[in-house]
Amino acid sequence: MAARPSPPPDPQFVLRGTQSAVQALHFHEGAQGQGHPLLISGSLSGLVHIWSLQTRRALTTLDGHGGQCVIWLQTLPQGPQLLSQGRDLRLCLWDLAEGRNTVVDSMGLESMGFCKGSLLARGPQRWTLAVPGRGSDEIQILEMPSKTSVCTLKPEADAKPGMPMCLELWQADSSSRPLLLAGYEDGSVALWDVSERKVCSRIACHTEPVMGLDFDSQKARGVSGSAEKALAVWSLDEQQALQVCRTHELTNPGISDVKIRPDRKILATAGWDHRVRVFHWRTMKPLAVLAFHTSIVHCLAFAADGLLAAGSKDHRISVWSLYPRS
């Protein structure tokens, strides 16, 4: 078609007021009938802000990490409960119901890294949690809410993949065995079978540390971004073996986060070049380059209705509505 492409879109709105770099974002869909979802952001100064997407103002500010950076936020499937991971080596569980904002539980972590945790709901009131472990290359698997350590995943002695950088717990539809995808410091992505405590498959996708990954369990395909100039798309075959499908060259190096939209249509990456890139997930065709931020984009989150939020070092959170779901 000869028609000129439409100009790059503008954000739907921008949330200002964190007064610090935004390090983590999470959409909380809320219980049925409560209407608008909430956006939860974690900042470098250790504060967690809860934003109303209706009024576009911060509803509450949670301060529970002693001024240390909040790197991961996740609400639990049941009830308005929030997990926040901070660099003060604490994982806090907040109760947000009925306007409360108190820490109901907390546990210590033993890793100093930037690795975010991952949560998998395995039944009512039962979740599996993966967090970086005590040893620099270890991953700890916990049973929640009892906080009992299930196991520690330690790579074989000769593998030396370095620190885990990002984690993704998931479960195939057919089986109930939890699987864990982990991106490591040496640029490799490994698939762990949690119950057997062994690596099913490991591939070297990047030459730099893996900064973010996301996995589409229906298509058995995943994507990872690293400090280098390329995105890697890899797939998982029947024998639980990972293989690289393709790499996608980027204009500027450095990806800090990768997210696939819940409907698995599009993919967004947060870049060190201040830009959010949007791709078509199936074909990896570039769709848009969102140049709004003036500093590194740290984190991304998709809401169930397709809204995209991007948090940046420039203290701003931009919210975009692209290719709305029909």
Add this chain to the structure above:
Amino acid sequence: MDPGLSSVRLTVLEAVHTLSSSEDGGYIFSTLRSLKRYLGGTENPALPEEREEFARLHFSAILRCLVGKLSPHWLELLPNGQLEELWASFFLEGPADQAFLVLMEALEGVAGPSFRLMKMARLLAQFLSEGRMAAVLEGQCRQQTDLAFPLLQETLLIKVVGLPDRLGNCLQHENLAEFFPQNYFPLLGEEAMRVLQAVVDSLRGGSDCSVSFVSQVLGKACVYGRQKEILGVLVPRLTALTQGSCLWQRVCWHLVECVPDRALEAVLTGLVEAAPGPEVLSRLLGNLVMKSKKAQFVMTQKLLFLQYRYTTPMLQSLLGYLALDSQRRPLLVKVLKELLEMWGSSSAVRHTPLPQQHYVSKAILICLMHLKDTELQDSRDELLASLMAGVQCHLDSSQPAVRRLGMVVAEVVSARIHPEGPALKFQYEEDELSCEMRALATPQPAADSPLEAGPSVAAETPDKQTLDSGVPPVRPEGCESELDSDDEFVPYDMSGDQELKSSKAPKYVRDCIEALTTSEDWEYWEAALRALEGLVFRSPAATREVSVELAKVLLHLEEKTSVVGFEGLRQRALVAVIVTDPARVAEYLTSQFYAVNYSLRQRMDILDVLTLAAQELSRPGRLGRALQCGSLGPACQPSCAVAPTWRAVVDERVRRKTRRFSKGSPRQAPAGGPNEFNSVAGYFFFPLIQGFDRPLVTFDLLGDDQLVLGRLAHTLGVLMYLAVNTTVAVPMGKALLEFVWALRLHGDTYVRRGLLFAVSSVLLSVPAERLLADLPDELLEARSWLADEAKKDPDEDCRVLAMKALLLLEKLKDKLLPLPSP
């Protein structure tokens, strides 16, 4: 006297008498019937000798007499038009040449439209439609050469070919469609084909025949400019007939050979135009170029060097024809040498129009395509010498199209005549023309003729299409059953996705200067260059302190690292500096334009930025915007600040006290403001126009550096145009007209275009009254030059520009004429 013969004479005399005196229809009828015996075809025909005598001696007289009797009254002597039918049969069945001549003579003898005229015209139309014209032509072909009467043949020829004109003259508005040239000449072509067929048949039968009369008819028709009509019929038929038959080929060659010399050019041009390819042309012409001097001149000189209106396929036919026979190939080599010589002559490059240069270049490439390497080897040195001279003078030209032409031809030619050396490669952008030229130089796969190749191609394509549509396109990825179309995901514009520059940009103009002159950190250097334009506009006061220094730095700035858009950045920064401090920077730059030790590029840059800056300065509304930005000095700010409030107060009062019944949409009147260029135009213009005739060691505007001179003329024209409504316009116009007068006979097209543009801008910018009062002599001179230029300049653009300037001059006159009347 032989009694049998005199009996014919007696019968004829009697019949003529009867016709002239009798009013009895039946009697006339029977007399005519008896005469008709001599034409044959009736039940008891006369003896052959009698018939021959009748045809030779008496037929014309009878016909004249019959024509003389033609009137409505006479024809109605017998009912049912019996008489008319009999009357007409004499013309249609008797010897065709005499009948034709008598008819034409009678038609021309009648003055004004009348019954007789129309009757005879219809008869002539019937004569043509019954194919009697073939009989006329054939009669001339069958005659032995010694028996033919040259005078009669000449008359017949004139009448046959001139028929449409003559009939048109006689019949005026009543003319019949059959006699229109577009209908008559195809018919003549058909008849000629029939005659040729008859000639071939009789040659097969062993009797001798000549086609020279047909050749003469053909030649004359072509001289009359009817090549398309007559050859459009002949060529396709002959193409088909000559394909398998040697006899037909020989007849065809003979046909062309017998064309008189004075008509040969017209016939050959028509044939080259009509023939669908070199093979056909070769079949039709044979080795004509070797036999006829005239034909050789037309084919190898006239069509190639003296004319250039023919299409590329024609050129291909012509040169392909020369290449097809071993006897003719030396001619092709000769042609190539001469073409290259012309291509390489600097005078030709300068004085021939561009389309002709294209034509010659195409011919060269086609020649090369046909020649073998061994043939080229023999005259390699000669060709190489012409090529080198040609490349030189093409690249020297100030017209981009000529330069590009030089590059394309040089690349192709050098690859052919010097294949072992390193390939010559120029950097130029491919365009339609260069692709076409390249395609000409690569030999096409041998197809017998485009006509024959046509259907097979057409037959092939549908196959391909069905093949394409039959197999579903293979999807790039193993796709799943889910139906998600990509259509809903239309990509946004991603052109802004550039590499990120990390380093910091300077914040002050002085820092920029320092960075640009001394910095070794290239990222910082680039950032400084990028930031400069914005900084200059943001801090005009700081810029004014260092403006000349900054201009100097920018003028001498070299692209030390590869920076995208370096030229544009530097140019915009320079323009910004000039706009901020016009007088001083323009003075500096114009002085540098004529200084030593600058490259041509830098001098052209100076001209460019001066033009752009003048444009920016003279843009209406610029001042207002600048005021809002607060970019003017503090001195004038109070008054400016007061003015708007005062006006707002008054406007508000007027609005409140005025009652309006209806209100149109509020229209923003364009804000008026003084032309900022007014005060500084002189700084831009006069230093530039002063020094053009003083050559420096490295810079000679009147010599080799004509490209810069052309640019200078354009720049001066632009400055003049932008100085409209300024006080300095009149002296500027005077100086510019003098400049134009001094250079008006310059040989370079680009310079002349610039001069013409400059004249137009003088006419547009200087007020009409002042033009007439202050510069009458210059105007007169300019006018005569323009008139000359509009007629005689070889370049089309120049002619158009001159024409436009003349129109402006006329308009000026119209504007001034009503003045003295009150």
